[in-house]
Amino acid sequence: MSRSSAVPGRVRGAGGFLTIDLDAVAANYRTLGTRLGPACECGAVVKADAYGLGLAPVARTLWDAGCRRFFVALTEEGIALRFLLPEARIYVFDGVDQDTTADTAAHRLIPVLSHPGQIETWATYARTQRTRLPALLQMETGMNRLGLSTGEAETLVSDAADIGALELDGAMSHLACADEPEHPQNAQQLDNFRNALAILSPLGLAAASLANSSGIFLDPAFHFDLARPGAALWGINPQPAGPNPMGQVVKLQGKILQTRTIDTPSAVGYGATHRVRRGARIATIGIGYADGFFRSLSNSASAFIGGIRVPVVGRVSMDLITIDVSAVPAEAAQAGDLVDLISPEHPVDDLAREAGTIGYEVLTALGRRFERRYLGGGTGS
Template sequence: MLTIDLEALQANYRRLAQAAAPARCAAVVKADAYGLGLDRVAPALAEAGANTFFVALPEEGMRLRSLLPDVTIYVLSGFFEGAETDYAEYQLRPVLNSLPDIERYRRLTIETALPAALHLDTGMSRLGLSRAEWHRLQEDPELVQGLDLRLFMSHLACAEDREAPLNTTQQERFRQARAFLPDIPASLANSSGIFLGPDYGFELVRPGVALYGANPTPGLESPMRPVVRLSVRILQVREIDSGESVGYGATYTADAPRRVATIAAGYADGVHRALSSTGRAWIGGYELPFLGRVSMDLISLDVSNLPEALAQQGQSVDLLGPDQDIDSLAGQAGTIAYEMLTSLGRRYHRQYLDHTT
């Protein structure tokens, strides 16, 4: 059972909007709202006050438009050749990441008025106008003259590390570049960037993973409410003797008699194989270590110290819940909350909690 708390999601949006004020707060809902279901998440965020959304692909934007006909939608990955008419028909605002993006956009807007965003790379070396392209733009302002640019943006590379020198470098580069387009609203801060201080806020912030319960301030107490709870049923419980192994490859061998529970989840469900022999499940405050390898559909747990009344077929254990948040589980897998959230499989029964349920 994957339980998604929409009230907590809305509370997180309001918390981020409060922290970012006076900047406006958008919402990033790419990758099916970070794996939690765009159809339910996006309307809940709109109800909480979000009216600007960011997606990665035009197809995501088209789906979002069918849910929310009146909001502003930006497509982060650029202006895709061959999809120009989709941007116009669904009123999707492309984020222009290169001079070729700008040229394609200019050709479309000869016939159709369509707002856009302009993205400058300030230190990510990923998407956005390169330094050479930016210099060319400054030398030839006619390249953007007459275009309906509604947002000037960049993206922070190290915002989760408050002490990273690159944060200041990117902020300074962005502020200097903004002088070239002073009348266009600007956006730099992602989830963690919101908490770097008001110098990073500009006019619009773009939180993503923090909306869904991940901690945007690593090393400090999280200001976010948990949004996701993942509970999995015990399929079978057995006793094994000392010297017996568990799972593929026999990577775990019992050093004493153990009680082993097998639960109905695996790497096909987004419980990463990297959690083999390192992951933990929980029930009633009891910690249940993973034994051996995570397989496609099954995980074995050590329930030797769990009261027998709880170690029963049909009982549910938490992989995400009050005792273990998304950042903790991700850390055990050697990854980040983003990857854990977006990996959650479609086989889980999903339950959405809001004020009506």
């Protein structure tokens, strides 16, 4: 029954196989750079372990493709990246607090400062160290999440003491609705960001940054000096209403543990939510919600065998899913065979839609139990 020779590199009973195409990451980085043009530098957001794809291979690939500015969420992520890329400029979205000042400085991380308390903490630390420390300012422009208000920015400009202790790298803000190009909030945030830059102009900031992946596909007025794509680099469609300009990066396959032909009409899985007819064939796959294959994919996800759709039936279990493989010949779905869950005919955005979420969440949830394989490696340097 087992056909393990069909599975390259399979070891130790992993239930799923995740293939990450690093050449596609590099190609996507170049695509975004072309879209931005020469006036805007293209950075990369690699927080959350590069959205679940693996920080080390992804960051190295992007560096080789020419990326020099990287963004992470946490200090700890910045430290890990520093050991990988000694020369990169590394920004930490969550900024800095009294517990992280020393680590942030020691690893030459650039905190994104979003409120007066953070600015004061970082400036105070700089003064105690008798040095100037780098920072990027975050402006609130309409998301009400992180960032300085207009009033706080005005106060900051007039406060020579704290500003003098810092080497301000630039100012950024974040778009809430850039994946909906017609949303009125985009223009409003652009106006607010321009207004903030005018307030901050006495500080002589080097760089302004507003565009995330989706923002790169808005009008060039949103580009400014530095773009911060994440999702598009991994093949997520930055403008879901249109065709996807990005190349696919991720492939996920699950291993069939057992195939069964139903001899009596009966139910499948927890809660007996799906009934199967006599003669149907059910394959059980060694992937479940503990691997990030969301339980909301119960009775809704599509899988593919040789390009033919075979639906997930019944509830997603912790470590297992069941799929109805009646549509393919019995010999195409045997124990040991692989089933495509994310693939060219079923990209990550499609799986996300079946789960009622977005591709970003699917990627970051991809579990640690998969066997991972990396294809290519950027420019090969």
